[in-house]
Amino acid sequence: xxxxxxxxxxxxxxxxxxxxxxxxxxxxxxxxxxxxxxxxxxxxxxxxxxxxxxxxxxxxxxxxxxxxxxxxxxxxxxxxxxxxxxxxxxxxxxxxxxxxxxxxxxxxxxxxxxxxxxxxxxxxxxxxxxxxxxxxxxxxxxxxxxxxxxxxxxxxxxxxxxxxxxxxxxxxx
Numbered sequence: 292x293x294x295x296x297x298x299x300x301x302x303x304x305x306x307x308x309x310x311x312x313x314x315x316x317x318x319x320x321x322x323x324x325x326x327x328x329x330x331x332x333x334x335x336x337x338x339x340x341x342x343x344x345x346x347x348x349x350x351x352x353x354x355x356x357x358x359x360x361x362x363x364x365x366x367x368x369x370x371x372x373x374x375x376x377x378x379x380x381x382x383x384x385x386x387x388x389x390x391x392x393x394x395x396x397x398x399x400x401x402x403x404x405x406x407x408x409x410x411x412x413x414x415x416x417x418x419x420x421x422x423x424x425x426x427x428x429x430x431x432x433x434x435x436x437x438x439x440x441x442x443x444x445x446x447x448x449x450x451x452x453x454x455x456x457x458x459x460x461x462x463x464x
Contacts (some may be wrong), residue, residue: 316389321340323350323362330364330435332425333412340414341377343425344368345433351392356384357397357418362435363394370409370429383410383424386436400434408434419459420446 317411323329325348343366350362383404385397404410404426413423413435419441425435442456444463450459 293411303370317391319353320351320359320389320392321353323348323352323360325350325364329352330362330366330425330433331414331423332373333415335376335378342413342432350390350395350435351388357421358439360423360437361386361388361392361395361434362433364433364435365431366427366433370427373411374409378409378412380412380422380424383426384438385424385426385434386438395434397436403428405421415438415440416442416457419457428459 296342298343320443324340325345328342329348330343330345330352332343340445345364345366348364349386350364351359352361353359385395385400385404387397388395400408408428410424410426413425415422417423417437421437422440423435424438427433442453445456446459447453
């Protein structure tokens with residue numbers, strides 16, 4: 292009888308582990324449809340986000356976390372033009388994408404930042420405390436992801452809003 296109980300517990304653990312893995316890697320993700328403002332960059336002169344001309348867009352996002360957004364695309368606009376026109380981000384750190392979204396290699400993009408790839412501010416506070424970051428290579432390949440900004444890091448840790456940061460939205464209770 293004890294063997295049956297042990298085997299049942301092991302089977303349940305394996306099934307629940309499989310369900311948990313599926314939820315983390317596959318569930319909740321949806322394809323992002325590329326509209327005219329799918330990728331935007333923040334202008335140096337106006338401080339406003341402006342649409343970037345793109346092609347061959349592939350993107351995913353999930354409602355379970357604002358950090359699950361990833362996108363791959365191409366742009367015909369040169370890196371030189373982009374660096375003169377849009378805000379550059381120094382502390383960009385791409386987040387790992389699910390293996391099945393194979394156009395986005397966070398390790399390679401991260402290694403290339405500061406070298407071939409340049410990171411730009413896409414949209415600051417696309418959701419409170421979360422910025423959309425866009426990296427562009429000299430050949431026009433581009434990648435986008437969401438990253439927690441300085442205000443979000445402090446507020447999400449439960450600390451008071453730092454000076455210079457917007458007030459977080461009221462949470463529904």
